[in-house]
Every structure is written in C-alpha cells, then in structure tokens.
Amino acid sequence: MLLDNAREVVAEALEVRPDEVTFTPSGTDAVHRGLLGLLAGRARAGDRLVHSAVEHSSVLHAARWRGGPATAVPVDRLGRVAPDDVALEVTRGAVAAIAVQSANHEVGTVQPVTAIADAVGEVPLFVDACASLGRTPLPRGWAVAAGSAHKWGGPAGVGVLLVRKGTRWRNPFPGDDRIDERTAGFEDIPAALAAAAALQAAVDERPLLVPRQHGLIDRIRTAVARDLRDVEVVGDPHDRLPHLVTFSCLYVDGEALVHELDRLGFSVASGSACTASTLAPSHVLEAMGVLTHGNVRVSLTRDSTSEQVDSFLAALPDVVARIRAEVGL
Amino acid sequence: MTDDLSPDLTPDLELDCRDLRCPLPVIELGRRLHEVDVGQLIGVATGDVAARTDVPAWCRMRAQEYAGESRAADGTPLYLVRRLT
Numbered sequence: 001m002l003l004d005n006a007r008e009v010v011a012e013a014l015e016v017r018p019d020e021v022t023f024t025p026s027g028t029d030a031v032h033r034g035l036l037g038l039l040a041g042r043a044r045a046g047d048r049l050v051h052s053a054v055e056h057s058s059v060l061h062a063a064r065w066r067g068g069p070a071t072a073v074p075v076d077r078l079g080r081v082a083p084d085d086v087a088l089e090v091t092r093g094a095v096a097a098i099a100v101q102s103a104n105h106e107v108g109t110v111q112p113v114t115a116i117a118d119a120v121g122e123v124p125l126f127v128d129a130c131a132s133l134g135r136t137p138l139p140r141g142w143a144v145a146a147g148s149a150h151k152w153g154g155p156a157g158v159g160v161l162l163v164r165k166g167t168r169w170r171n172p173f174p175g176d177d178r179i180d181e182r183t184a185g186f187e188d189i190p191a192a193l194a195a196a197a198a199l200q201a202a203v204d205e206r207p208l209l210v211p212r213q214h215g216l217i218d219r220i221r222t223a224v225a226r227d228l229r230d231v232e233v234v235g236d237p238h239d240r241l242p243h244l245v246t247f248s249c250l251y252v253d254g255e256a257l258v259h260e261l262d263r264l265g266f267s268v269a270s271g272s273a274c275t276a277s278t279l280a281p282s283h284v285l286e287a288m289g290v291l292t293h294g295n296v297r298v299s300l301t302r303d304s305t306s307e308q309v310d311s312f313l314a315a316l317p318d319v320v321a322r323i324r325a326e327v328g329l
Numbered sequence: 330m331t332d333d334l335s336p337d338l339t340p341d342l343e344l345d346c347r348d349l350r351c352p353l354p355v356i357e358l359g360r361r362l363h364e365v366d367v368g369q370l371i372g373v374a375t376g377d378v379a380a381r382t383d384v385p386a387w388c389r390m391r392a393q394e395y396a397g398e399s400r401a402a403d404g405t406p407l408y409l410v411r412r413l414t
Contacts, residue, residue, distance in 0.1 A: 293352035
C-alpha cells in the first residue's frame with residue numbers, strides 16, 4: 001500500500017502511469033535493468049545498440065558487460081547528438097535499441113530525445129534521465145527511462161525505472177517471484193516514500209527554482225568567459241540543464257584548481273585526467289573535442305545563493321592566475 | 330586511430346614530452362611555439378592520452394592550425410601543429 005502510494009506520487013510528478021514505475025536499489029541499477037531489459041526484449045529485431053558518445057558511464061558499462069555490437073554516435077562541439085546521425089545508424093540494420101540521455105550530466109546539454117524518437121521509427125529509445133528528472137519534464141519519445149532519487153534531492157539508494165506500457169522488456173538478470181518482475185529483492189519502502197516526496201517537492205518548486213538557477217549559471221558562464229583569458233566554457237549556453245556549468249582553463253592543472261577552490265570553500269568537480277581514478281580525461285569532453293585539462297564543473301544546489309556565486313566569481317581569476325604563474329604562463 | 334595519421338609530415342621541431350602528463354605537454358607547446366617560424370611545423374611527442382584532445386583544442390583556442398597525428402621515430406604519438414601567427 002505504502003509502496004503503491006509512492007509509485008502514484010512518482011507517476012504523477014513524471015506524468016506517467018503508476019504501472020510504468022518500478023523502484024530499484026539505485027539509479028545505476030535502473031539504467032542497467034532498463035537498457036539491458038530493453039535490448040533483451042528486442043532480441044528478435046537485432047542485437048545492436050546505438051548510443052550517443054556522451055552517455056553516462058553506467059550506460060557504457062552495461063553495454064560492455066552485455067558484449068554484442070554497440071555503436072557510439074558522435075556529438076558536436078556542444079555535446080549534442082544529431083537525430084539524422086542516429087537515424088543513419090538505424091538504416092544500417094539490426095538495431096535493437098537506442099540509448100540517449102535526456103541531458104548530459106557533465107556539461108548540461110539537452111539531447112533531442114523527441115526528435116530522435118521521431119527519426120528512428122519503431123526502434124525503441126532507452127533514456128537515461130538521471131541528470132534531469134525533477135529539474136525538467138521527461139521528454140516524449142522514451143520506451144524505457146531511468147532516474148536516480150538522490151539527484152533530485154531524495155535519498156541515496158533509490159532509483160526509478162520506467163517502462164512504457166506496451167514496450168517489450170525482458171528481465172536481463174535472474175528473476176524474482178514478486179509482483180513487480182522488473183526489480184529484485186524487497187524495496188526499501190521508507191526510502192521510496194522519501195524519494196517520492198522529494199520528487200514532488202522538486203516539481204512543485206521548479207517554476208521558481210529553475211529560472212533562478214538558469215540565471216545564476218548564465219552569470220557564471222558570462223563572467224568566466226569575460227574575466228579569464230584562454231578559457232573555454234563548454235556545453236550549450238541556452239538549451240541545457242539549469243543548475244550546472246563546465247569550463248576548462250588552458251595551462252592549468254585540474255587537480256590543483258579543484259584543491260585550491262576547495263581550500264577557499266568552493267566544492268567543484270572536474271573531468272580532467274589528473275582528477276580521475278583512471279587517469280584518463282572525461283569521455284564526454286573528449287567526444288566534444290574541447291579542452292580536457294584545467295576542467296571545472298560547478299553544480300548549484302537548491303539553496304545556492306547569488307552571493308555565493310559572486311564570491312566564487314571574485315575568487316576564480318586569482319586562483320587561475322596563481323596556478324598559471326607557477327608554470328610561467 | 331590509424332586512419333587519421335599524417336605520416337608524411339615531419340615537424341621542424343619535435344618536443345620530447347614523453348615523460349610529461351597532462352597539462353604539461355600543452356604547456357610545453359605554449360612555451361616553445363615561438364621557436365618555429367610562422368608556417369613551420371612543431372610536433373608534441375607524448376603518450377599522454379589527454380593530448381589527443383587537448384592539442385587540437387589548444388590550436389582552436391590559440392588560432393593555430395592542427396596538422397594531425399603522426400608517430401615519432403620510436404612509435405610515440407606525435408601531434409603536429411602549424412604555427413599561423
């Protein structure tokens with residue numbers, strides 16, 4: 001009963017049917033089940049996966065784990081995949097499913113999900129919506145979609161898997177004799193309720209929060225491009241997630257930049273090689289062909305203030321100049 | 330990876346960045362570009378994976394021409410840049 005209640009709240013917030021909603025142990029798990037189950041359900045149509053080159057690593061890992069043919073479709077400098085390029089891959093045949101994110105988790109660029117769905121006919125779309133759910137409406141065109149509660153302010157350990165009514169989805173993992181065949185194990189009901197309440201709150205505050213965050217990010221984009229030389233602010237400046245921005249500073253060590261900003265009280269992320277456990281740069285920045293070193297990603301929380309943005313922008317030029325001075329540039 | 334090699338281009342100056350990691354190969358390129366004349370080629374020899382993206386990006390940001398990827402004598406990837414300004 002309580003779980004049905006959580007399901008209904010999530011369904012209403014996302015404008016889907018309650019029987020299309022499954023709670024999973026994480027967003028990653030929702031991606032794995034969603035994508036692999038869609039591919040399994042389409043085995044008769046083909047075994048190829050077509051995906052954008054900038055999908056989240058959970059999609060790429062699922063594709064690698066499955067084995068089987070997978071084709072990455074390149075993106076433009078803004079990080080956007082072109083519907084025509086996806087459609088062209090589909091004409092090459094045997095495509096079981098297409099994976100395209102709703103918006104990129106690193107650079108914010110929104111993907112043309114609906115235009116892709118319209119361009120590819122009957123081939124179903126898996127939409128990783130982890131970066132956007134709760135912030136922007138789910139785009140039309142998905143057959144299966146995945147979300148992550150902690151991304152919309154809910155608890156960690158809750159993911160949401162959406163399977164569109166009528167979509168052929170087959171469990172890619174060992175089954176569990178439960179009412180909801182799409183997940184395994186018993187749902188964490190208090191966490192699912194908290195996730196549903198947080199999603200409802202996020203959707204309710206969206207009309208005020210999204211324009212405010214969009215404006216603050218606009219200010220960062222403008223100021224960084226204006227006040228720092230040899231810097232590249234990446235991603236689509238307009239058609240993007242409201243709350244994040246990524247930029248790269250030439251001749252700057254990403255790790256030094258992150259540490260220095262952290263010392264000043266600003267917590268940022270980076271896609272530079274030196275900050276990654278793999279020592280490889282972000283595959284998203286690589287696919288876009290933008291500078292990968294000296295990279296910083298700023299994400300706003302719902303309570304980030306205009307004053308915090310001001311003090312970040314005031315501190316940044318000196319930090320960059322200091323690091324550059326150390327290498328004599 | 331092999332289809333975009335430019336094997337027939339030999340740089341006028343080859344920078345040995347084999348032991349350098351990101352962002353040092355690009356810093357070296359920025360420091361030493363002036364050592365070749367306008368129109369000449371400078372090459373960055375490095376195994377650093379970030380250079381494959383960052384050398385072309387540097388060219389775009391600094392208005393120089395990226396002339397492609399080749400191999401140094403020892404097989405190390407060599408990223409070629411033509412000085413335009």
